[in-house]
Amino acid sequence: MTDNSALDPEDRKIVTLARSARARNGVPEGAAVRDETGRTYVAGTVDLASLKLSALQTAVAMAVASGAKSLEAAAVVTDAEAASDEDLAAVRDLGGPQTPVLVAGADGTVRGTVTAG
Numbered sequence: 001m002t003d004n005s006a007l008d009p010e011d012r013k014i015v016t017l018a019r020s021a022r023a024r025n026g027v028p029e030g031a032a033v034r035d036e037t038g039r040t041y042v043a044g045t046v047d048l049a050s051l052k053l054s055a056l057q058t059a060v061a062m063a064v065a066s067g068a069k070s071l072e073a074a075a076v077v078t079d080a081e082a083a084s085d086e087d088l089a090a091v092r093d094l095g096g097p098q099t100p101v102l103v104a105g106a107d108g109t110v111r112g113t114v115t116a117g
Contacts, residue, residue: 004110006033011102012029014075021055021107022077031055031076033091035068056087060094067086067102071095074116075102092116 004012015048017040022030027044031054036050043058053061056076063071074091074114076083083101091099097117104110 004108007102007110010038011073011075011100014040014073015102015104015108015110018055018075018077019104019106022106022111027055029055029076029078029080031059031074032103033059033063033068033074033095035063036070036072037068037111038072039063039068041066041068054084054087056083056091060090064094068094071099073100073102075104075110077104077106077108079106082112088114088116 017076021042023044025044029045032042041059041062043055045055046053051103071094096117099116100113102110
């Protein structure tokens, strides 16, 4: 477990946004990413008959659709112990292999940080 007060304020912000997306939408995961200009994109899990995206994949897609060229960081709030390989691949595609991905529990406590690489 990571003491969230030790996080950079901008990283704490994306964890909070991811947590609020999960709670507000009643979805299994919430995610937020921060692009190279500091803009944030927040999303929840998409689970339609014809389209299934994790929250992190959706947040990355929103960033791309809005013109982001890169990512500075990503956060996902999930019950899973780690970000999936597909989530890391989406972050890596836009942000590169060194992009940090913060993984937090439902209470917003960061359980770990990995790179997308």
